[in-house]
Amino acid sequence: MGESYSGSSAQEAIKAAKTIEAAFRSNAPLARKLVEKIRGLAIEAERRLGDASRFKIMDFCGTHEWTITHFGIRSLMPEQIELVAGPGCPVCVTPSLFVEEAIRLALDGIHVYTYGDVYRLMSIRSVRGASSLSEARALGGRVKVVHSLLDAALDARSHGRDSVFVGIGFETVAPGYAHAVIRGLLPPNLKLMSLVKLTPPAMFHSIEILREKPTEPPIVGVIAPGHVSTITGAKAWVPVAENYGIPVVVSGFEPLDVLASIAEILKQLSRGEARVAIEYARAVTWHGDLRAQSIVGRAFETVDDAWRGIGFLPKSGLRLRSAFSKYDAFETYGVREVKPENWSYDLPPGCRCAEVVIGKAKPTDCPLFMKRCTPSKPYGPCMVSLEGACAIWARFGSGGLADEIARELGISPSAQPGSTSGVGDFMGEQAPRGG
Secondary structure, three states, X not given: OOOOOOHHHHHHHHHHHHHHHHHHHHOHHHHHHHHHHHHHHHHHHHHHHOOOXXXXXXXXXXXXXXXXXHOOHHHHOOOOEEEEEOOOOOOOOOOHHHHHHHHHXXXXXXXXXXXXXXXXXXXXXXXXXXXXXXXXXXXXXXXXXXXXXXXXXXXXXXXXXXEEEEEEEOOOOHHHHHHHHHOOOOOOOEEEXXXXXXXXXXXXXXXXXXXXXXXXXXXEEEEEOHHHHHHHOHHHHHHHHHHHOOOEEEOOOOHHHHHHHHHHHHHHHHHOOOOEEEOOOOXXXXXXXXXXXXXXXXXXXXXXXXXXXXEEEEEEEEEEOHHHHHHEHXXXXXXXXXXXXXXXXXXOOOOOHHHHHOOXXXXXXXXXXXXXXXXXXXXXXXXXXXXXXXXXXXXXXXXXXXXXXXXXXXXXXOOOOXXXXXXXXXXXXXXXOOX
């Protein structure tokens, strides 16, 4: 989550995407069988639920949204199934104030290390003429794109000057940060600005918000993030199934994984069940990585945290414990913390990123999408990261591959948004990492 893409890593990601595509095409009979099963289960679920005309299923990972969009999964769905993107992008929800603070540090002469997508993330207020770390660098600020905290540690150790790593991500990156802090792998001159977000609170919030919108069907199933679940375990999603009475399936990232997960959700709905299932059994267990959970708990405390454009969500962020304050950028450099009393709506005018993030709107509902806001010149945060729904739809939301695969499966492609929207076809671009 929040990783950068350049050089060999980008080429590896492109190669991986092509491998996944080839595997999907070579398994056309299985894909066709899954699609047929989904259509049959949708009819059974519709009978059981009575007047429900649509089933809204939400994914909570940028890579799941990439798979759904790039491989045209929406075009394979029956008309009563709507697939919507949820909060699967940590860069998209990082408050503007923290971007501004990172810019300030860079312009003050402190070396700021960051991931490639964070480098382009815009703030709503400029700091000495800069509204992003890329602009701060152009003005003489010390900013360097790295692939990991340990890369930053090696570089900071080599020059010995005051440095900060902007640590954005979800649960997937937290163990690495915690290990580096607990084991003393960071040089004394490098501090961590922990901006890690926790996904379950965002899932609760999204489901509740959509249930409060009477004109829209509620979320009836969740495709839970695979890589996050390798850390948290599938047990993290039990409150969703129990409190909201909806199926949750922890899914892998290949097209067949996603199709199988959708089928499982519909099977549970048709039987009146609501439980957590693991489709991604080759990587995820019920209890998760207990050692990783332990070191995260030792290094970090859970705090109420701000999500960009959304507001404060209870127990949704991680900050370093006081025992590790010597590594804390907030303590060392007086980085301002976002509090309920000083938080304000922090999206640029006209941007609907917050609604896109929680599934209230599609990227194409935003009047700025592919007009003022494009992948080459992002205006809102959802267009910056490769895990942002707007960036995914802009790059992969055309009908090309979606229609092609649908035809290979002998299916007439539907006109669902995100499958044949005709907004762009960037077949050579790489896939985001899994969440």
